[in-house]
Amino acid sequence: MSDRDLAAFRDTVRQWCRANIPTDWRNAQTGATDADFVAFQRDWFQRLRTAGYAVPHWPREYGGGMPIPEQIILYQELAAHDAPRLVLAFVALHHAAATLLAAGTDEQRQRHLSAILDGELWVQGFSEPGAGSDLAALRTAARRDGDDYVVTGQKVWASGAQYADWCLLLARTDPEAPKRKGISYFLMDMRSPGIAVRPIRQATGEAHFCEMFLDEVRIPAANLIGAENQGWQLAQRTLGAERGLTMLELAERLGNAGFRWLVQECRKPDACGRRPVDDGYIADRLARLEIELTGLRGLCRDLVERHDAGTVAPADASVVKLYYSELLQRMTDFGAEVCGLPGQTVLRKPMSGGWESGAWVLDFVGSWEWTVPGGSSEIQRTIIGERGLGLPREPAEA
Template identity: 80%
Template structure:
């Protein structure tokens, strides 16, 4: 129950974060990051992470002994204000501070935590090596193998859709250690040094012109047995803790960014005159669509806040995260599609967008193409609906056609 004292404390904290944002968020970051090279992007991301770290805002969700410990209500305020002030996103640090940290804290050894958590705070970058050409939504179908050889595991295979792998120092890797076990029971979880011999990273050029995704090829790569996370063959269970890090506050941050920068760009686009001199915002149909989007954003924010609170109380339902992911990803797609419609032919001539931004940059065609990152990876919209139906509503599983 929130008391009057709690509300006063949060009001004071919000004012503190607002003052900090006004003083420290680079005013020109969107312009400079639109023309940045890969090296400039990586340097900017490292500098911005350390700026947030200096204020205690980089890893508020971590335990206090590791530099976090910010209460959930304060974390909510922090992400709301960072979004409201159009702060750059922590693109390169995302896997490290969420997925890697959650995995290490839940299943890592003391030596693994002591080695990597301080290094992450100093800028160590991570990539997630889960998906494969034949194992995307059905992750348990992965075929990368790891066989024990003395004090090492010798690993061979291919990973794909590895975001930011060209910048990564370490990789969270799933590999099959028991080829004869059932799909989910023969997988192990490893920490892989990206400088290991036999490893090849190949960026994939996307339709937007960026190379955010990468392929990782492993040819007899030796991983020390000390880098095994959890028990051998028990990697599937550990991976669920990794994927669970995407829930709650990370979704709330994305929802706030969509409701701030995303909706603001829509309003600005609607205020621009078309070739005939008419402004879309003067059209009642356009106003209706804007009103619908604003209502949907309000609903998304409420869903995210509810998920955060339920997750904190350990009362979240088995399908709650799927509901939020489905709602966010399809709303993002509809909004960017509408923005591309408003932009018309001219929107197709915008070929660059800020590298440290999200999927709501106002470069509408690029944003729309990028929005498909959310309705496909991490479980397609169809899979999310199945989870909601079966785990949330208790509907029977579809019969298997033989």
């Protein structure tokens, strides 16, 4: 695409943002009820869908097909205009879609991809109380019974399970196989009998995560995705969607609105009328963070472009996930430091926002969500060392 075409597209997105992003959404979503949160998220998704901005990363035949340079501009402008995030649809748009496109049958794709565009919500049923970073240690069991699988077990850290219609579920179908060999991947209807969901109240006051208890839940064999006992390999594709293309939007938000709020925080006078930004140490910290954020945004754009070209290396997504998560932690930690005692009294942050809301203490507490779940920083470093740098593998378990 020519520079003139990209400039015209940017102008179109800017005009759309000015006309469609609710100006008071942060106030309205702070302390919102679950019903108001869900209604707002559904409305925002349909606004984006109508404009053609909801699934730019999907193939054209399913409603996407936006060229990579335009995707970059889209996320830059949404971040610059402080647009709400598609929190509820995140798993559906990225994890579920990537899984279905990689290994789903034609029937599964036709059934679910169109339903996602109509508002179908998904949850990821991977982690368990004894299988977090070591996901392959999962114990939820699925046994074949006629035309169904019968599943029993427990899942945890299931984001948005209380709202979900469907679940991406990993369960062990061969208890005798090595732990990475006996896992299968299912599409589970969350309205099935035997499913109990319990939200987990977090330190920030939110209940973003849930536990799921599965008691003899019947899943039709037609809802198996991929081959039986081959779910581990497919799960890596799902996690790759989280660690790869989705990071472009998050990096733009952190480096745009998030950093802008941090600078504004540093410009607020303290009780003595002094502004932290006038302190040389604070100014130096801001400069360092801006450099790191510029690097992150460039790294994510490069990853997206190489993904489109088919030249992504095995550890590249882990590099981005590690860099983003630890930079998010450093930045929100600094925000909590400079906001002082008044920041300790902020007890709520807006729903439909990101991990950089400007409620710095809550943001910092929430930032640990990124360095532990979804593959801890230690796991990411192992992947980078072994798959990226070719270092010797860690010793196998005895």
